[in-house]
Amino acid sequence: METLALLAGGFATALSAQNLLFAFAGCFLGTAVGVLPGIGPALTVALLLPITFKVPAASAFILFAGVYYGAMYGGSTTSILLNTPGESATIITALEGFQMAKKGRAGPALATAAIGSFVAGTIATAALTFFAPVVVELALKLGPAEYFSLMVIAFVAVSAVLGSSAVRGFAMLFLGLVLGIVGVDLQTGQPRFTFGLIELLDGIEVTIVAVGLFAVAETLHLAARHRYGEDELLPLSGSLWLTREDFARSWKAWLRGALIGFPFGAIPAGGAELPTFFSYYIERKLARRPEEFGHGAIEGVAGPEAANNASAAGVLMPMLTLGLPTSVTAAIMLSAFQSYGIQPGPLLFQTQSDLVWSMIASLYIGNAMLLVLNLPLIGLWVRVLRIPRPQLYGGILVFATIGAYGVANSVIDLAVMYAVGLVGMLMKRYDFPVAPVVIGMILGPLAEQSFRQAMTISQGDVTTFLTRPISAAFLAIAAALVLAPPVLRAHAASRARARSSP
Amino acid sequence: MRARRRRDELAFALLLVALALLSLWQTLSIPVSPIYARVGPTAFPWIASAGLLVFSLVLLRQALGGGFPGVDRQKTVDWRSLGWVAAGLVANAVLITTLGFVFASVALFACTARGFGSQRPVRDALIGLGVGLAAFLGFARLLGVNIGAGVLEGLL
Numbered sequence: 001m002e003t004l005a006l007l008a009g010g011f012a013t014a015l016s017a018q019n020l021l022f023a024f025a026g027c028f029l030g031t032a033v034g035v036l037p038g039i040g041p042a043l044t045v046a047l048l049l050p051i052t053f054k055v056p057a058a059s060a061f062i063l064f065a066g067v068y069y070g071a072m073y074g075g076s077t078t079s080i081l082l083n084t085p086g087e088s089a090t091i092i093t094a095l096e097g098f099q100m101a102k103k104g105r106a107g108p109a110l111a112t113a114a115i116g117s118f119v120a121g122t123i124a125t126a127a128l129t130f131f132a133p134v135v136v137e138l139a140l141k142l143g144p145a146e147y148f149s150l151m152v153i154a155f156v157a158v159s160a161v162l163g164s165s166a167v168r169g170f171a172m173l174f175l176g177l178v179l180g181i182v183g184v185d186l187q188t189g190q191p192r193f194t195f196g197l198i199e200l201l202d203g204i205e206v207t208i209v210a211v212g213l214f215a216v217a218e219t220l221h222l223a224a225r226h227r228y229g230e231d232e233l234l235p236l237s238g239s240l241w242l243t244r245e246d247f248a249r250s251w252k253a254w255l256r257g258a259l260i261g262f263p264f265g266a267i268p269a270g271g272a273e274l275p276t277f278f279s280y281y282i283e284r285k286l287a288r289r290p291e292e293f294g295h296g297a298i299e300g301v302a303g304p305e306a307a308n309n310a311s312a313a314g315v316l317m318p319m320l321t322l323g324l325p326t327s328v329t330a331a332i333m334l335s336a337f338q339s340y341g342i343q344p345g346p347l348l349f350q351t352q353s354d355l356v357w358s359m360i361a362s363l364y365i366g367n368a369m370l371l372v373l374n375l376p377l378i379g380l381w382v383r384v385l386r387i388p389r390p391q392l393y394g395g396i397l398v399f400a401t402i403g404a405y406g407v408a409n410s411v412i413d414l415a416v417m418y419a420v421g422l423v424g425m426l427m428k429r430y431d432f433p434v435a436p437v438v439i440g441m442i443l444g445p446l447a448e449q450s451f452r453q454a455m456t457i458s459q460g461d462v463t464t465f466l467t468r469p470i471s472a473a474f475l476a477i478a479a480a481l482v483l484a485p486p487v488l489r490a491h492a493a494s495r496a497r498a499r500s501s502p
Numbered sequence: 503m504r505a506r507r508r509r510d511e512l513a514f515a516l517l518l519v520a521l522a523l524l525s526l527w528q529t530l531s532i533p534v535s536p537i538y539a540r541v542g543p544t545a546f547p548w549i550a551s552a553g554l555l556v557f558s559l560v561l562l563r564q565a566l567g568g569g570f571p572g573v574d575r576q577k578t579v580d581w582r583s584l585g586w587v588a589a590g591l592v593a594n595a596v597l598i599t600t601l602g603f604v605f606a607s608v609a610l611f612a613c614t615a616r617g618f619g620s621q622r623p624v625r626d627a628l629i630g631l632g633v634g635l636a637a638f639l640g641f642a643r644l645l646g647v648n649i650g651a652g653v654l655e656g657l658l
Contacts, residue, residue, distance in 0.1 A: 048645075050641070050645050050646065050647045051645050053646065054645060054646050164572050165570070165571065165572060167557055167560050167561060167564070168561070168570065170553070170557045171518060171554065171557035171558055171560075171561055173553075174522075174550055174551075174553035174554035174557060175518070175521065175554055177546075177549075177550035177553070177554075178521070178522075178525045178547075178550045178551060178554055180550075181525075181546065181547050181550060185543040187543065188542065188543045190532060190533060190543050192528070192529075192532050192543060192547060193525065193528045193529075193547070195528070216591075219587060219614065220584065220587060220588075222618075223580065223583040223584045223586070223587040223614075223617050223618065224579045224580055224583065224584045225578075225579070225580060388620070389618050389619075390614070390615035390616070390617075390618035390619055390620035390626070391611075391615055391620070391626070391629055393587075393614050393615075393617075393618055394590075394610065394611035394612070394614040394615045394618075394626065394629070394630060394633070395611065395633050397587075397590065397591070397594070397610050397611070397614050398607045398610060398611055398630070398633050398634060398637055399637060401594055401598070401603070401606070401607070401610065402603075402637055402641050402647060402649055405598060405603070405649055405650065406641065406647035406648065406649050409648060409649070409650045411595055411598070411599055414594070414595050414598070415595065418591055418595075423517075426514050426517075429510075430510075430511060430514055430570055430573050431570070431572065431573045444546075444550070447546075448546040451541075451545070451546060452541045452545070452546070455541035455545070456541055460541055
């Protein structure tokens with residue numbers, strides 16, 4: 001019951017007029033960037049990082065959480081009406097959602113996505129509320145060796161489990177780790193990888209890399225292949241109310257989606273992509289009319305949408321309790337913690353109890369706001385979707401400029417962002433994943449810290465990672481992650497594809 | 503066509519190998535104090551650089567034999583579009599230090615829009631002006647991000 005008291009305290013903070021405004025602003029911005037192709041929550045949070053110098057930590061994180069949740073809602077709108085999933089997590093939504101929209105049932109598709117997101121998001125937030133303190137208890141018992149092994153799991157998960165090729169994923173992970181090394185070594189004060197440049201002593205700015213990899217790379221990539229593929233925006237059709245039948249077919253899918261999504265997000269093998277595949281697969285298995293799948297089955301929208309929102313809440317679990325980000329947005333939030341001088345980890349719940357609980361409370365509030373923003377106001381987002389591409393990408397680059405130039409008013413930063421953007425464009429072209437670079441760069445220095453602490457404790461004995469049982473178990477899980485999921489996913493994906501293409 | 507694509511991938515793999523070697527060279531040049539010899543500041547850079555080297559070599563092998571597996575090989579590059587966007591980015595970098603952020607935004611916005619097929623440069627420039635001003639006011643005033651001085655910025 002202590003948890004409830006703490007949560008109530010969190011609500012007291014989150015419900016202040018100022019923080020409600022931040023939550024609303026976050027949800028609104030998040031939905032907008034989720035709707036717009038080419039930009040996502042990670043980029044938005046990266047651009048908003050300067051706010052950490054202006055407002056108290058609680059307000060900033062309420063804003064970021066709103067953006068994070070909002071983008072999940074907004075992404076489904078794009079998938080349904082445009083068939084261009086804004087993020088990998090909404091690919092599955094597009095399968096059935098776009099078919100529904102084609103049949104004049106865009107309204108019910110959007111409604112089941114939004115309500116499902118709300119239901120699953122709320123369940124998952126509740127799960128976060130009650131499980132997080134338990135995980136913290138356990139996490140406090142972990143030493144540096146266990147921490148390092150846990151981070152290895154996270155690294156492996158983002159590199160090998162997500163994305164299409166483990167080799168490309170790992171190459172990008174190590175690239176991120178190398179980028180993270182640049183700067184002064186915190187333990188010995190020695191400059192590393194700085195090439196004698198003073199500008200590099202503080203390390204490479206996360207904002208510049210994130211904005212370069214997301215905004216600039218995406219724009220260049222699309223410009224390079226600009227005449228290939230025009231998108232067709234379907235009109236908003238059908239009632240936004242679910243009929244009795246739609247509801248009857250949706251609600252179980254929502255609950256199942258929540259149950260699948262949360263654990264996937266919460267274990268540091270996260271990502272919102274796998275649970276949506278699983279949810280889709282299960283819904284099709286359980287559907288009374290499986291032949292409708294591929295032609296606009298509402299369960300195929302309800303389940304995966306619920307799953308991706310639940311996993312978004314799940315991702316916050318390792319992030320808040322262990323300081324372990326498993327998605328790019330979470331990684332950038334982690335760097336926001338660092339910008340406040342707060343070290344995320346199990347102690348966060350003790351030292352920054354107010355902050356954590358007001359952020360969790362704001363998730364409940366944000367979910368409710370998002371339901372309102374995404375159903376009655378859906379017309380607004382359809383209009384946002386109509387922003388023509390030339391002007392949209394022009395605007396994105398202007399904002400990207402602020403992200404890089406605003407750091408220190410240095411053209412060098414701008415040039416670094418362009419260079420990162422160019423590499424990012426090549427990465428997109430050859431299907432290299434972006435997440436491992438960002439997570440490697442942000443989590444790498446923390447992993448190194450744990451590694452060196454563990455090695456110091458063991459007096460330089462590397463086997464400490466294998467002789468300590470919990471650490472060894474984590475490493476075994478990491479090894480299993482490399483080997484098992486590609487098989488599973490290839491299986492699920494090929495089945496899904498076989499069904500969706502008649 | 504296929505041969506050319508493979509050359510692209512080869513170049514990308516070589517770029518990664520080069521980065522890995524650069525990173526190894528930098529690791530070697532980190533001075534190590536004997537106190538930290540075992541778990542010092544070089545241990546992790548060694549791991550990261552070696553990992554990058556191993557995987558970039560695997561990629562290099564893939565590029566040499568038929569290309570990276572599973573990559574869509576149908577795309578050609580639209581150099582005109584890319585050129586316009588690149589021109590906008592360069593103009594942005596040049597103008598931002600001289601005329602200031604807002605005018606740099608106008609150029610960047612108009613060039614990018616052109617690259618994406620817009621045929622109305624004047625209208626785009628005006629929209630760019632609006633976006634630049636709004637962004638400046640939003641970030642500089644609300645968030646307190648310093649985006650430099652400039653002709654218009656001084657007046658606002």
